[in-house]
Structures are given as structure tokens and as C-alpha cells.
Amino acid sequence: MERCLVNEVQSNLEKTVKLQGWVHRIRKLGKIAFMLLRDRTGIVQCVVSTKQVDIKDLKLESVIEVNGVVKRNKDDFELQVDNLKIMSLVKEDLPIEINSESIEANIDTILNHRVLSMRNEKINAVFKVEAEIAHGFSKFLEQEDFTEIFTPKITAEGAEGGTELFELKYFDRKAYLAQSPQFYKQMMVAAGYERVFEIGHVYRAESHDTKRHLNEYVSMDLEMGFINDEMDLIKLEVKLLKNIFKHIKEKCQKEIELLKVEIPEIQDELPVMTLQEAIKILRDKYNKTELTTDIDHEGEELIGAFIKEKYNSDFVFLTHYTREKRPMYTMPCGKNLTHSFDLIFRGMEITTGGQRIHDYEMLKKGMIEKGLNPDDFKNYLDTFKFGMPPHGGLAIGLERLTMKLLKLDNIREAEAFVRDKKRLLP
Missing domain, CATH: 2.40.50.140 (Nucleic acid-binding proteins)
Incomplete structure (x- = not known):
């Protein structure tokens, strides 16, 4: 009733x-x-x-x-x-005053009383918007003939080559919490679904303690077959974000007004530049001479500000990351680069994506070059023996997107029950 x-x-x-x-x-x-x-x-x-x-x-x-x-x-x-x-x-x-406009307490106190804190109108509104971001993601992809999938969160190996993994005892064997649904997304493309997506938790054993990192977060993933290169994925994500933001405006007008935020308008095309071009700008304009093959968090913020000033855009796609900085399944571009990209939104990376290798021998070679043993990935690797289309995909961090969209100070404000380096409760 x-x-x-x-x-x-x-x-x-x-x-x-x-x-x-x-x-x-x-x-x-x-x-x-x-x-x-x-x-x-x-x-x-x-x-x-x-x-x-x-x-x-x-x-x-x-x-x-x-x-x-x-x-x-x-x-x-x-x-x-x-x-x-x-x-x-x-x-x-009450241990915290929740019925004022904003809770006057530090983030740790708020998280210690998380359920109570979410009764505050503004905090409550954050999670309603976050839920509609996820709904908008699913809604658009279903319209684009993607199939939702559900992949294991206990795995035998890491999708990133065995680093930053939470190890656990699985009966008499060693297993890990999933860093990503990457292998399973690709296997579902190979299974004939061609276009798949998942919204699910992922786990990174990174010893960070910053305002932008969590050890458990929600990843909005997609993978699609029969692409030409990473530009097909970039074009898809522009449409995807445009539709998510439209959905939020339709569903969350009350919350948007309460939080006093503005949902950005997304043009049909967003700025795209190579990582190397971004590094040159950061070195020449901002004297970040230490940057050579990647950019740091400060670099993301600076390049975001540069793009905002020059193009009046909150977004910029950075493409062609080095092979050193990308996983073994990323499609090479020339000798040292890859067909890959990140999306920077208001100075923070919210998306990583790219074209994947679809050739068995090339993928096996990529593993060896990364110092990995192909036998450890046999189940995944064998999939590529039996017909894999050119494909690629991306992953959007739900909490990061929520954080930047609502202009929150700390990513923990966009996570109902935080799991970071120090917190296992509530």
C-alpha cells in the first residue's frame, strides 16, 4: 500500500x-x-x-x-x-544535529552516524540524485540495445594484472575481490551479446587516504563489439552523459534546487586532445616540467581549468595513453601509445576506457610484455581463439561523477557506507 x-x-x-x-x-x-x-x-x-x-x-x-x-x-x-x-x-x-540546513560536523563524525545523517534533507538528496544517475545510465543503454549483465565479485585473478587486489581465502584456494568486470564484459561480447553493461561494486587495495579515492566503489561499465576505435566509445559516452543529465533534470528537480547545483549542458561534441598535448600545455603554461608520460591529480585540475576557460566546457577527453600506463588488453597505437582515453570532468578523471585487443596472439604477447604468465589467464585468453569482434568499453565511477556533478568536497559524501583505508563500519 x-x-x-x-x-x-x-x-x-x-x-x-x-x-x-x-x-x-x-x-x-x-x-x-x-x-x-x-x-x-x-x-x-x-x-x-x-x-x-x-x-x-x-x-x-x-x-x-x-x-x-x-x-x-x-x-x-x-x-x-x-x-x-x-x-x-x-x-x-541526537549525536548529530540533522534537522538544520546542513550538519555542522566533520566528515568522520557524519560517517560514524551515517544512517542518522542521511535523514538530513541535503544529504538525503545526494543519494537520490546518485540513484537517478545509475537509472539514467541503464535507461540509455537499454535503449541502445545493450544487455545488462551480472558478473562475479570473487575472481581467480586480477583484471589489471594482479596488482592492488584484496586477497581472500576461498575454501582451499586463494581468490580475490574483483577490481573490475573487465574480463567478463569481454567474454560476454564474445558470447554474442555484442553490447553489455553492468552497475556493480569493485574493489581496489590502494593505500590511498585522499578526498577522491575509495577502496570499494560502484563502477558503471559497458563494453561493445564492432567498433572502429576509441572514438566510437567517446561519441557514445557523450550521448550517454547527455541523456543521464537530461534524466536527472526530469527526476530530481527538487533535489537540484535544494542542493543549489547546476546540471551542465552537454554539447553534441566535447573537447578531445591527446595526453601528449595536455602534458605540453601543463609543462608550458603551468611549469609542470616533471610530467612526461602521465598527468597527476593537480594536472587533471589544471587541464580542466584550461579547458573551461578556453572552450567553456566542464569536460575534456584525453586520448592515447602510453602502453606502460594501460593494462595488457588495451589496443596498441603505434609503438608506445594505445587507443585509450580518460574523461576529465571538472578537474577529475571519472572515466577510463578504450579499444581492446581482439586478436589472440596479440593479447598473449601483451601479457608477456607486461611480465604476466598467459597460463594464469587461460580461461580468459582462450575466449579469443574462437572469434572475437573488434571491441572496447569504458567504466564510469558513480561516486566520482556524483561528487563532481553536485560539487561535493569529499568522495565519501557520495558513498552511503564508506569503505576506505580506515573504515569498515558501519
Whole structure:
């Protein structure tokens, strides 16, 4: 049965209704108290006669049920309460103040009380937007004839060549938490699905403790067959982001206004430059002479600012990363480069992608050149013996995209239950 607090009062003027929710705020004025009741749909003011209804022990965030008559109050509605039933009484003071506009506490305190913190309207709004980013991703790809897949999160080897892996005991064998669904995406292309996507958790055993890294995060992955090169993927991602942002504007207008953010307009084409061009700009314009084959986090921020100033774009694709910096399955481009790309959004990399090797012998050679033993990847490698189309794909970090879109300061603000170097609870 659908229960919707705000709609219930708006559609039942002068009628008796039953409302259930959390006590958001109480203001007592003599024999009258004004109580704000909250549920997922919003807040309704309830007017209580303290002579008729005892609320002296009622603390904020208690869950209650009230019955009363809906009245109009200027341009809004309110409930004249006849009786009140306590469903779950809060007996302690709240450890964090959640009913103000913003929670005045540091990120660790907020995360220590994560469930409570998410009752705050602004924090709650972040995760509603994040959910619709994921929905928009799925919706667009389904329209483009992609099939959703579900791949294992316990694996026998790492997709990146065995580095940065969380090891675990799997009965009498050694196994790992999945860094990426990469191998399985490719195998599903080979299975004849051609176009596949997945939204799922991935795990990186990186010893980072920064505002932009998590050890468990949500990756929005896709892989598609019969591409020409990485430019086909870049064009697809532009359309994808355009549709995701359109979807958010349609579904999250209330949250966008509450968070006071602007969803950027995406043109049909976004700036594209090679990594080498970006490095030259950073060396010449910003004196980052230490950069040679890759850019660091500061470089991403600087190149993002440069593109914003020159092209008025929040996005830039950087292409042709070196073979040294890309996994063994990445399609080579000449001797030292690859058909690969990153997407930088407001100074942060949110996407990594590229064309994959589809030839068995070339892939085997790539493994050996990376110092890997092809026998360790036999199950994956054998797939390429039996007809693999030219293909490629990309992965978007959901929390990073949410963070930059909503202009959050720390990626942990975009993760409901954080797993980083220090945190395993809640």
C-alpha cells in the first residue's frame, strides 16, 4: 500500500487522515505546539493541543502516527491533530544535529552516524540524485540495445594484472575481490551479446587516504563489439552523459534546487586532445616540467581549468595513453601509445576506457610484455581463439561523477557506507 505523507494532506482538505513519520521539529507555544512531521516525500506541519495530546516526552526523530483533520494554512496545508500514537520513542539526545540546513560536523563524525545523517534533507538528496544517475545510465543503454549483465565479485585473478587486489581465502584456494568486470564484459561480447553493461561494486587495495579515492566503489561499465576505435566509445559516452543529465533534470528537480547545483549542458561534441598535448600545455603554461608520460591529480585540475576557460566546457577527453600506463588488453597505437582515453570532468578523471585487443596472439604477447604468465589467464585468453569482434568499453565511477556533478568536497559524501583505508563500519 502506498503511503505518501505530503500527497495525503494535499488531497484531503477538511477530511480526517492518518499520517506516519519522524518528528522533525517541535515548537511549543503555551497550550499549542507546532510539530513538523517528515517522511520520504516531505514535511507537514501538525498543530497539537497540549491539553488534549501529551507530547512532553517526545524527542526529535521519534516515529509517530497522528490522526486529525487537514486544514489550509495560507498557501499550504496543515493537520489539526486529534490523537497521537508513538511507534518508536527516541530517549536519547541526537549525536548529530540533522534537522538544520546542513550538519555542522566533520566528515568522520557524519560517517560514524551515517544512517542518522542521511535523514538530513541535503544529504538525503545526494543519494537520490546518485540513484537517478545509475537509472539514467541503464535507461540509455537499454535503449541502445545493450544487455545488462551480472558478473562475479570473487575472481581467480586480477583484471589489471594482479596488482592492488584484496586477497581472500576461498575454501582451499586463494581468490580475490574483483577490481573490475573487465574480463567478463569481454567474454560476454564474445558470447554474442555484442553490447553489455553492468552497475556493480569493485574493489581496489590502494593505500590511498585522499578526498577522491575509495577502496570499494560502484563502477558503471559497458563494453561493445564492432567498433572502429576509441572514438566510437567517446561519441557514445557523450550521448550517454547527455541523456543521464537530461534524466536527472526530469527526476530530481527538487533535489537540484535544494542542493543549489547546476546540471551542465552537454554539447553534441566535447573537447578531445591527446595526453601528449595536455602534458605540453601543463609543462608550458603551468611549469609542470616533471610530467612526461602521465598527468597527476593537480594536472587533471589544471587541464580542466584550461579547458573551461578556453572552450567553456566542464569536460575534456584525453586520448592515447602510453602502453606502460594501460593494462595488457588495451589496443596498441603505434609503438608506445594505445587507443585509450580518460574523461576529465571538472578537474577529475571519472572515466577510463578504450579499444581492446581482439586478436589472440596479440593479447598473449601483451601479457608477456607486461611480465604476466598467459597460463594464469587461460580461461580468459582462450575466449579469443574462437572469434572475437573488434571491441572496447569504458567504466564510469558513480561516486566520482556524483561528487563532481553536485560539487561535493569529499568522495565519501557520495558513498552511503564508506569503505576506505580506515573504515569498515558501519
